[in-house]
Amino acid sequence: MMSKLKVDLLLLQKDQIWKDEDWIVPLSLALEGLTAQQAAWQPQGDNLTIRQYVNHIQHYNQRVLNRHQDKDPGAEAENNLQTFGSPGDPYDEAGWQQLVRDVTDTSLALRDMIDAYDDESLAAPYPDTDINRGQQLAGWIIHDAYHAGQIVLLRKLQGCWRTSN
Numbered sequence: 001m002m003s004k005l006k007v008d009l010l011l012l013q014k015d016q017i018w019k020d021e022d023w024i025v026p027l028s029l030a031l032e033g034l035t036a037q038q039a040a041w042q043p044q045g046d047n048l049t050i051r052q053y054v055n056h057i058q059h060y061n062q063r064v065l066n067r068h069q070d071k072d073p074g075a076e077a078e079n080n081l082q083t084f085g086s087p088g089d090p091y092d093e094a095g096w097q098q099l100v101r102d103v104t105d106t107s108l109a110l111r112d113m114i115d116a117y118d119d120e121s122l123a124a125p126y127p128d129t130d131i132n133r134g135q136q137l138a139g140w141i142i143h144d145a146y147h148a149g150q151i152v153l154l155r156k157l158q159g160c161w162r163t164s165n
Contacts, residue, residue, distance in 0.1 A: 002118035006134055010114050010122075013141045017148065018107050027057070027148040028104065030155070036096035040088035041158045050154050051088030051096065053147050058103045059083040064140050065110050067127050107144075 019028050031054065039051040060083065063073040077083045088096065114137060122134030129136065155161035 002120055004118050006119045006122050007114060007117050010134065010137050010141065011111065013138070014111050014114060017141050017145045018111065024145060025148055025152050027107070027144055027151070030148045030151040031100055031103070034096075034100075034155070034160070036088065036093040037090040038155070038158065038160050039096050040090040041154070042087055043154065043157055048084055048150075049087045050151050051099070052084040052086070053151055053154075054099055054103055055085035056083045057144060057147050058099065058106060059085075060140075060143065061103065061106045061110060064136070065106055065113065068110075068113055068133060068137075070127065 015026075016022050016024065017026055019026050021029055031050075034050065036051075039054070040049050042049045059077070066073040117133070119134075122137070123132050125131075126133050126136040152161060
């Protein structure tokens with residue numbers, strides 16, 4: 001029987017980052033109930049919107065999923081800033097809700113992919129890098145946690161975040 005200890009640890013982290021509220025706010029909860037107008041709100045200065053963070057998360061999560069499935073990840077962005085896209089149209093509720101569904105579907109597909117691995121699979125090389133699949137996933141999970149925190153902060157700044165659990 002193949003070991004799944006490392007897989008189980010990655011699944012625990014993935015679930016805490018996506019759906020299980022513990023000591024950090026998971027991404028699904030950070031996005032819950034947001035309107036297109038709230039997602040397109042931009043703080044003063046040269047700052048990003050929630051929609052831009054979600055565009056960025058979806059861009060990289062889809063690339064990660066494709067690469068782990070040995071599929072073409074698609075064209076690489078010219079630079080990281082391009083992955084954030086436009087601030088979003090505050091009146092495009094359908095487009096915003098589709099983006100939330102897309103990021104949800106990709107996150108769940110990534111979780112299923114991790115669950116299908118065993119520890120030996122995690123040791124396999126991550127395509128075109130010097131790291132293995134497990135190392136890549138551990139770093140990627142931190143990426144989503146980081147941006148979930150930014151989204152919560154933006155919600156707090158605009159007054160659309162809950163005040164208690």
